[in-house]
Amino acid sequence: MLVFSDLEDQSGIWEETKDLFASDFLYHHKLTEYNDEIYLDALDDIQEHVWNCGGGKITQYGLPPSRDGEKTSNVIRREKSYNKESLQKNVNEKMSLLNDKQRHCYDVVMSRIKNGCIFNSNGIFLNAPGGTGKSFVLNMLLDSVRSQGKIALAVASSGIAATALHGGRTAHNMFKIPLMEYNEIRTCGIKKNSELARLLQMTSLIVWDEVVMANKNTLTALDITLRDILGNNKFMGGIVFVCAGDF
Known part of the structure; x- marks a missing residue:
């Protein structure tokens, strides 16, 4: 208008x-x-x-x-606009609520982010039944990374699941995954000189919830796209990639 x-x-x-x-x-x-x-x-x-x-x-x-x-671009501004002090306070308050297995997962992921170059694998799958606190752990990871001033992207396979993540969006929306027959998907619609590509180059953590609902070709397309954009042939371009779900 x-x-x-x-x-x-x-x-x-x-x-x-x-x-x-x-x-x-x-x-x-x-x-x-x-x-x-x-x-x-x-x-x-x-x-x-x-x-x-x-x-x-x-x-x-x-x-x-x-x-x-x-x-x-509002793409980068949105992901850098979190209040670091508020997030850190939230992490400190909720850290004691993690049980032993949740805390182990949290520690492993944060170690990957801090010392990623010394690990062979940057991909982690959090497999647990519904109601055991997967989203709680994922949000703790997102808040911790963002409280350090780093970029953490939160996506899910459906819009409903995305609302459970802090700053969550659907994977199709975030990564411009084409809407076509799954066997035709090769790469995501992200141009190397775009603001979204620049955001991905700055990203330390990607969280994908309800990943078992996604077709494998969408994950392959994202993997190929990130390797190309980041110039890194490691899985997902070397970004620490945490996915969660329940088969």
Whole structure:
């Protein structure tokens, strides 16, 4: 509407609807009250959509300025916008709730991330029945990595499963897995010079929940794509890859 329609009161519309625009970011940051940073996230998101439509800075259309008003990608900003202090506090509070097997899994994964170059394998499959705390462990890993200022991507095979992960998205959405017959999938639709490719080059951990629901060709396509983008012939391009599920 900003780019192609002639709105009469853009600033008024923004003031009336900004909570709706920012509601996803409120959930993303696990907050209960809106603040200036949440509204800036929403403005950044609108700015990116306007750029993609061929428009200019959102201030030209009567909206408040985004963070920098430049043509930057919200893909990377979203994954780097976590509050590290809040995440670390959450990890410290919940660490004692891990049982022995969960703590062992947590320690192994964090060791892989810290000393990945000395291990032959960077792929880990967490196999356990439903209700035993797989999502709890995965979220602990995500929060720990993000609290260190590193990038951790959380995906699941379905939208419902993705909502259980902090910052979760479907694997098809995150990795641009083509929607076609599974036996025709060869690679993901990620260009090497894209912002998503740059994000993947910065990533320390990928978590994929309910992986047993995914067709094996989608995993192969992601493996081939990451090896190409990162220039690393190790599994998943050398990124620590934790998948979970229950056969």
